[in-house]
Amino acid sequence: MKCFYLIRQILGSLSCAMALCIVYIVPGLAQPQAARSYTSEKVLLSGGDLRVEIDRHTGILRALHHKTAGTIIRDEVSRINHLWTLSMIDQGQSVIVRPQDFIDFEIMCAAPNEAQLIWRSYKGESASAFTIAVHIRIDSLTSLSYWNIAVEGMSDMILSRVSFPQVSGIDELADGTLAVPHWMGELMRQPGQALQSSGVHSFSWTYPGLLSMQFLTLYDKEGLYLACTDTAMYAKQFAARFDQDRGMVLDIEHIPSLSPSATYKIPYSVVIGGYQGDWMTAATLYKSWAVQQDWAQQSRLKNRLIPDWVLATGLWIWNRGRSEEVLQPLYALRQQFDEPISVLWHWWHQGSYDDSFPEYLPPREGTNSFRDHITLAKKHGIHALVYMNALQWGDQTASWKKQEAARYAIKSPSGQLHTHVYNVFTNRSLTNMCVGTPFWRDWYADLADTLLRDFGLSGIYMDQACIQRECYDPTHGHPIGGGNFWAHASQQMAHEVRERGSIATALSGEGSCEAWLPSLDLFLSLQVSRERYAGDDGWEPIPLFQSVYHEYALSYGSYSSLMSPPYDEKWPQANRPDTQGLLDSIYSQQFMIEQGRSFIWGMQPMLANFTADQLLQRPQEINYLLRLARLRKQYPQYLLYGAFCRPPVILPAPLMQQITLSKLSIYAGQNEHVRAFQKDMPTVLIGAWHSADGQLGLPIVHLGSVKTHIRLDFKAQDYDLADRGNLYRSIENKKQFIGTYQNGKVYTVLELEPREALILEIEPIN
Known part of the structure; x- marks a missing residue:
C-alpha cells in the first residue's frame, strides 16, 4: 500500500498494471535509497x-x-x-x-x-x-x-x-x-x-x-x-x-x-x-x-550506373564562355596530361548568366558551331556537363510572361513569389519554380532533351538541384507546405531528364545530399575552397559526407583557380573590370591546399578558369595538380570506391605555416577586389581509405617548401588489418616496397620532398 501511494504521489493517477511496471523500472523502489531517486x-x-x-x-x-x-x-x-x-x-x-x-x-x-x-x-x-x-x-x-x-x-x-x-x-x-x-x-x-x-x-x-x-x-x-x-x-x-x-x-x-x-x-x-x-x-x-537505407542501396555509384566517362575522368576543368574559351585550352592541356579530361561548362547559353534562365537556346556562339565543337571534343575524349539551373526562371524574360510561369512558381503562405537577385550587374531577379508541378519538370526535361539529343552533350549540371523548398500553392496538386513532396518531385525531374538521354548521360547536382544518391551521378562539392568564397568566418571544411557515403557517391569540384574571375560578355560593359588575369603568386599555397584536400578526401579534382597560358606562367602549380590527378587515377580502390577511415596521427605534429589566402566572389566587377587574409595551415595532409579487399591506403600531401620527415605509428586492429603485412610507398607511376609490419603494430618513417604527394599502402598478410 505504501508503494502504491508513493507511485501515485510521484506520477499521478495510473492504472494498477502500469503501477506494477513502475515498480519494475526502479529496482528496489521500496528501499529508502531507491525511493529517493524519485523524490529527488x-x-x-x-x-x-x-x-x-x-x-x-x-x-x-x-x-x-x-x-x-x-x-x-x-x-x-x-x-x-x-x-x-x-x-x-x-x-x-x-x-x-x-x-x-x-x-x-x-x-x-x-x-x-x-x-x-x-x-x-x-x-x-x-x-x-x-x-x-x-x-x-x-x-x-x-x-x-x-x-x-x-x-x-x-x-x-x-x-x-x-x-x-x-x-x-x-x-x-x-x-x-x-x-x-x-x-x-x-x-x-x-x-x-x-x-x-x-x-x-x-x-x-x-x-x-x-x-x-x-x-x-x-x-x-x-x-x-x-x-x-x-x-x-x-x-x-x-x-x-x-x-x-x-x-x-x-x-x-x-x-x-x-x-x-x-x-x-x-x-x-x-x-x-x-x-x-x-x-x-x-x-x-x-x-x-x-547505408542500410534505400538511398544508399540504390545509389548510382554502388550499382555501377554512372557513365563510364565520368568514372574515367582524371581532371575536371570549370570554364565559362564560348567554345574557344572553354574547350580550346583543353587540347593544350591534353599534351601534358594523358588522362581523360571533362569540362563543367557555364555561360554557353544565349542570355546573360543568372537572370535569363531558362532561355538557354540557341547557344550564344550559334547552333552549328556549338554542336561541331562538342563533337570534336568528344573525339579527343573530352566530355561536357553544361549548366542548366534546376530551380530558377528569370521573371523579366519574355518566356516568363508568355508561359505564365508565375502560376507554377513557389508560393509563400501569403501567396508571394520566392525571388532573389543574383546578378549584381543587371539587378534582374530569378524566381524559384516548383518542382512539384508537372509543368516545370516537363519544361526542364524538354530543354535537356534538346541538348542531349540534338547537340550530343554528355550530361547536365543541374544547379540548385540539392535544395529543399516549401510551397503553399494549393493549385499545384502537391501537399501544401512542407512534408516530403519536394525531394520526391526533384528525384522525378532527374528521372524524366535521364529518360530523354542515353546510358552515357550524366547528371550532376550542386552540393551533396543523401536524398539524391539514386538520382544523380555526381555531387559538386566546393567546400575544399571554402576560404575562397567565405573568407575566415569561423567555419572549416571537413569531408563529413565522404566519411559516410564515399563508396556510394562521387564528389568532385573546387573553386580552385589561378585566375581572377571571368566576366560574362552578356553583362553590362560598364562594370567590366579593367584587368583580368592571373592572381598573384602569393596565393599559390592556397591553390595547393585546395587541391591537396581534394586528393586526400577522395574527390575528382577540378581546376577553375583554365587558360592555356597557365601552362607556361604557372608551371609549378599546374604540374603539382597533374601529379595529384595522375596518382589518384592509379588508385581507384581507395580514392574512388574506398571507405573513409580515421587518418592516423602524424608524428611529430605537422608544422603549421601561415599562408596568405584570397577571398574573391566568383563574380568580377562591381568594385569587387581580392581580400587577402592570413591563416595557419598544416604543411602535411593525410587521409585514410579502406579498399573493398581489405587493404588500407593513406594519401599524403606535403605542402612545405623544404624536405621533412614524418612518423606513422598505429595499431593494425584499429583498421581491421591482420597482425602482419607489407608496406608500399607509391608515387606517380612508381610503387616501392619499403618494409613490413609485425605483431599488430604499423610503424614507418617517411621522407617527404617539397610538395610531394604519395600513397602509403598497407597490405595485410592473412
Whole structure:
C-alpha cells in the first residue's frame, strides 16, 4: 500500500498494471535509497551505456549520461520546459503552443528504458481534448535514445511546425566543436561564443538540401549526437541557437504539410546519444544506420550506373564562355596530361548568366558551331556537363510572361513569389519554380532533351538541384507546405531528364545530399575552397559526407583557380573590370591546399578558369595538380570506391605555416577586389581509405617548401588489418616496397620532398 501511494504521489493517477511496471523500472523502489531517486524530482531511464534523467514535474530533460563519455547534458536550473514548441494556425491566426500551456502533466513508464510524457488540459480556448505525448526509448544495444512526439485532439487548429527536441544544458560542450553536414561538411570551434556574438544568434540548415545528412554533433572530450531516422525525406531544419536564459541550444524543427487533421505524429524518431570522440565518431554512428537505407542501396555509384566517362575522368576543368574559351585550352592541356579530361561548362547559353534562365537556346556562339565543337571534343575524349539551373526562371524574360510561369512558381503562405537577385550587374531577379508541378519538370526535361539529343552533350549540371523548398500553392496538386513532396518531385525531374538521354548521360547536382544518391551521378562539392568564397568566418571544411557515403557517391569540384574571375560578355560593359588575369603568386599555397584536400578526401579534382597560358606562367602549380590527378587515377580502390577511415596521427605534429589566402566572389566587377587574409595551415595532409579487399591506403600531401620527415605509428586492429603485412610507398607511376609490419603494430618513417604527394599502402598478410 505504501508503494502504491508513493507511485501515485510521484506520477499521478495510473492504472494498477502500469503501477506494477513502475515498480519494475526502479529496482528496489521500496528501499529508502531507491525511493529517493524519485523524490529527488527525477525519473531515470537507462539502457546499455546510456542514462536519461527527466524532471518528474515538468518533463525537462535534466541530464544525459554516457558510461564512457560521462555527462553530456546537464540542466539543473531550468524551471520552464522547452522540450517542444508547436506552431499552429487557429482560426487564421498564428498560435505558439508550449508545455506550460497545459495544466496536467504525467509520466508513464513501461520498462526501465522506456517512458511516455503526456500533457493534457490545454489552457487555450480551442481544442479542449488537445494532448501532447512524447515517447522516449533507449536502445540497449546501441546506447542511443529514440524520441517521438504525437499531437492529438487539434480540432480546428492546423499544425505548421514542430520544434522538438530543444536540447539545452550543453554549455560545457559549447566551448568545444560543432560539426554539421552542411553539404560536404563544416565544423566550428567554440560555437557558443560565435552564436552569442553573432547578430542573429542562430545557425540553421534545412534537410533535405543544404543539410546533406540528418544529424549534427557537438563535442569536446565527450560528444552529443543529434539525428533523425527519417527514411522518407521529410522537410526539417536543424539549428544551433543562443538563448539568453539557456545558453546554447540545439533543436530540430519538423515541417509537416498543412492539413486539417486532428492528429499528427512525426513519422520517424529523433535520436539523442552520447559518445567519446569527435565528428568522425559521430559519422560512424550515422553511417551504421544510413547505408542500410534505400538511398544508399540504390545509389548510382554502388550499382555501377554512372557513365563510364565520368568514372574515367582524371581532371575536371570549370570554364565559362564560348567554345574557344572553354574547350580550346583543353587540347593544350591534353599534351601534358594523358588522362581523360571533362569540362563543367557555364555561360554557353544565349542570355546573360543568372537572370535569363531558362532561355538557354540557341547557344550564344550559334547552333552549328556549338554542336561541331562538342563533337570534336568528344573525339579527343573530352566530355561536357553544361549548366542548366534546376530551380530558377528569370521573371523579366519574355518566356516568363508568355508561359505564365508565375502560376507554377513557389508560393509563400501569403501567396508571394520566392525571388532573389543574383546578378549584381543587371539587378534582374530569378524566381524559384516548383518542382512539384508537372509543368516545370516537363519544361526542364524538354530543354535537356534538346541538348542531349540534338547537340550530343554528355550530361547536365543541374544547379540548385540539392535544395529543399516549401510551397503553399494549393493549385499545384502537391501537399501544401512542407512534408516530403519536394525531394520526391526533384528525384522525378532527374528521372524524366535521364529518360530523354542515353546510358552515357550524366547528371550532376550542386552540393551533396543523401536524398539524391539514386538520382544523380555526381555531387559538386566546393567546400575544399571554402576560404575562397567565405573568407575566415569561423567555419572549416571537413569531408563529413565522404566519411559516410564515399563508396556510394562521387564528389568532385573546387573553386580552385589561378585566375581572377571571368566576366560574362552578356553583362553590362560598364562594370567590366579593367584587368583580368592571373592572381598573384602569393596565393599559390592556397591553390595547393585546395587541391591537396581534394586528393586526400577522395574527390575528382577540378581546376577553375583554365587558360592555356597557365601552362607556361604557372608551371609549378599546374604540374603539382597533374601529379595529384595522375596518382589518384592509379588508385581507384581507395580514392574512388574506398571507405573513409580515421587518418592516423602524424608524428611529430605537422608544422603549421601561415599562408596568405584570397577571398574573391566568383563574380568580377562591381568594385569587387581580392581580400587577402592570413591563416595557419598544416604543411602535411593525410587521409585514410579502406579498399573493398581489405587493404588500407593513406594519401599524403606535403605542402612545405623544404624536405621533412614524418612518423606513422598505429595499431593494425584499429583498421581491421591482420597482425602482419607489407608496406608500399607509391608515387606517380612508381610503387616501392619499403618494409613490413609485425605483431599488430604499423610503424614507418617517411621522407617527404617539397610538395610531394604519395600513397602509403598497407597490405595485410592473412
